[in-house]
Amino acid sequence: MLDIKFVRENPDAVKENIKKKFQDEKLPLVDEAIELDAKKRANQQESDELKAQKNKTAKEIGALMAAGKREEAEEVKKKVKDNGERIAALDRENAELSEKLTKIMYTIPQMIDPSVPIGKDDSENVEIQKYGEPVVPDFEIPYHTKIMESFAGIDMEAAGRVAGNGFYYLLGDIARLHSAVLSYARDFMIDRGFTYVIPPFMIHGNVVEGVMSFPEMDAMMYKIEGEDLYLIGTSEHSMIGRFIDSQLPEQDMPLTLTSYSPCFRKEKGAHGLEERGVYRIHQFEKQEMIVVCKPEDSPFWYDKLWQNTVDLFRSLDIPVRTLECCSGDLADLKCKSCDVEAWSPRQKKYFEVGSCSNLGDAQARRLKIRIKGENGNYLAHTLNNTVVAPPRMLIAFLENNLKADGSVSIPEVLRPYMGGKDKLIP
RNA sequence: GCAGACGUAUCGAAGUGGUCAUAACGGGGCGCACUCGAAAUGCGUUUGCCCUCCGGGGCACGAGGGUUCGAAUCCCUCCGUCUGCGCCA
Secondary structure (H helix, E strand, O other), X not given: OOOHHHHHHOHHHHHHHHHHOOOHHHHHHHHHHHHHHHHHHHHHHHHHHHHHHHHHHHHHXXXXXXXXXXXXXXXXXXXXXXXXXXXXXXXXXXXXXXXXXXXXXXXXXXXXOOOOOOOOOHHHOEEEEEEOOOOOOOOOOOOHHHHHHHOOOEOHHHHHHHOOOOOOOEOHHHHHHHHHHHHHHHHHHHHOOOEEEOOOOEEOHHHHHHHOOHHHHHHHOEEOXXXXXXXXXXXXXXXXXXXXXXXXXXXXXXXXXXXXXXXXXXXXXXXXXXXXOOOOOOEEEEEEEEEEEOHHHHHHHHHHHHHHHHHHHHHOOOOEEEEEOOHHHOOOXXXXXXXXXXXXXXXXXXXXXXXXXXXXXXXXXXXXXXEEEOOEEEEOEEEEEEXXXXXXXXXXXXXXXXXXXXXXXXOHHHHHHHOOOOEEOO
């Protein structure tokens, strides 16, 4: 979300930004917003003036009453020009204008970072880094559910009966591997100075509205019946929600947090052939990183964040590449983002395992997350990134560590979490 | 979940229809003075948002409504905290 002042003063830059994101249909919104804003300000001024008058008169009456001049007070009372209705009408109209304006402001995309490559859609995303050799072994890599089955590690059928499509039972070593990856990821981030957090897994509607757009909410969030509670789609929701309407002391910056949570998503929309198994599911677990920092520090943290994910995957012998989102593929609230993708030797291509975003001050403006500095307050910058999100991550893990004999080797860093085992044998 | 009490600044807290909102009183923080330095003492300072013709104006006493010329104060709804009881991993 942009600052309306910025839009007012730089309408051309805002329009240029919209064009860069190939959303020309949104161009008229800019002038609409400016018009609504002007109307709103004029209204507020009139309303404020009337209120000033009203306050003044009420005070006069008060002074007379206090002085015991009851009759004079009654006189002034009679003369009070009742502007109440006019004030109420103006305020009501302004509430409507504000609502309309906010809706538009939510729709106008964030200014993208100048470094973001221009492109229409994800086909024009740009590879910025590649680590490890994307090996294609000389034996066939089965579909990930088949690998899991060879260890008696998954029961999709029962999950379907019990909870429906999009759920899973993980069993035995595969389940242990799942927990091991999360524990390892947690410690990996703690070692890098992040504070471990377990947040609420359900949040109120107003927090949901603060952290995402309505269409997103509708497509993702599960609501608890009869309660003002939603299951979180990612811990980012409750992690950022924690700072709603707060002023953070400047000396505490940056806040570097790593949170664990289960994630629940409706995943409305098409499910392709490659999205079977545990690739796209209604429930998964995720270790996440969140940074709240001063505006000038957010580019530094952005690079640091996605690099963390790359380092983690490398330590597990999984080849990865990092793909920067081009302007057209960038979500409206983000000013820069990239996906970390892991190599799939079965599909012979990379697939997304993490997503790193710099939201700039967009979330902070919506949620009023400010930093209290020596020279006044200013909006914070917020960033988030996936550390690791199993069971999807296990797909990459199993495919890359599978040996010809059907065993799966356990990288050294993970062994302490797997009871010392160096390989899993079917 | 039930019952009672409470919600005012950085903390404790006063105010119960008008001159009481930067907001009494006290603590904390910061600055200054005294001191070789510190403690003690004294003086000063210590919210955020919106609009602005830069003179100023408006809003916020948990949140939202209502009564009134005027609400921290009276009424209604909701939220939260504490205490007791109940229930529970």
